Amino acid sequence: MDSLIVEHGTDRTIVRLERPRTLNSIDQTMVDELHTVCAQLELEPRVLIVTGTRTERGGIFASGADISQLRDRRRHDALRGINSSIFARIAALPMPVIAAIDGYALGGGAELAYAADFRIATTRVKIGNPEPNLGIIAAAGGCWRLVELVGEPVAKEILLAGRVLSADEALAIRLVSEVCEPDELLDRANALADRISGFDPLAVQVTKQVIHAPRAAHPVIDNLAQALLFESPEKAQRMDDFIQKRDARKGR
Structure with missing residues (x-):
């Protein structure tokens, strides 16, 4: 793939956004490649970890949509829902999605993170939606997913007044579930994936749907x-194992 590095494991897939020269801006190629990953995970459900890359200026999750492409899009492009459709597909994946965020997650990058089931941030994360400054809205889920995640008052500060959250601010409102140092990010994401993978995959999938x-x-x-x-x-089988272990403890 041109814009992603994809690693498939037995119980998880790790996707690294890899367009460092454009600060991981989300272009049509990246969208198409994310659709390819989703098609695989819909057929063979696994936990998905989405993360960014490191540049000379530090970590970067995704700086937003590719402005050079966005500049030329018109009404018919908006109605196609280029970014909103892929984020909706990611959110609807059978198994949980973990966004492991380092550095900037702005605009479409933030909306990609909002589509995940879990968000883990490093101490240097900055997350927000500056779309109105470019004459557009956060139309790939930001205007409604963010309200669901953090409530209307904070969402309005971000969407209408351009507030950019630090890692600690995002943690305080539970937009992210934990904050760690950059070198620990993937370890934390994999630890969460380990916990999820210890459960019955069917029960996890059904729970997410419910x-x-x-x-x-x-x-x-x-x-x-x-x-x-x-x-x-x-x-x-799992309930039999539970009963046997409980009875064994009682026997001691």
Whole structure:
């Protein structure tokens, strides 16, 4: 691939955004390659870790959409939802998505992070949406995902007044789940992936779908999902193992 470095493991896929000369700006090639990765993960579900690269000026997650391409886009391009469609596809992947963020995550880069299920940041992270300064909006999910994640008052500070959050500020409002030093970033992301991979993959996939189901679908969808899992051999095996370990502890 031209703009991504992709590593497939047995239980996870790590994608590194790799356009350092443009500070990992998201262009059409990167979007197309992310679609390719998503197609693989839809067929063979794994945890996805998305991270950035390091430059001479430090780490960079993604500086936003590629302005040289964005400048020439017109109404029909906006209606195609070039970036919003790939971020929606990432958010809908069967297994959880972890954004491991270092340095700047601005504009489309921030929206990519918002599409993840978990966000881990380094101490030098700066995250925000300066789109109105360029005469556009955060149309790839920022205007609604950010409200869902942090609430309307803070979202308005970011979207309408250009507030850029530091790592500690993002942690305080739980936009990110943890903050670490840059050298620890992938270790933290992999540790989280390890925890998730220790669970029954089917139960994780079903849980993610139920979480994102419309409010009106509950509790019917919860009961149907649980009915599916109650018939799973993995459920029976895991519960048998739990009972055996519990009884063994009691025996001591």
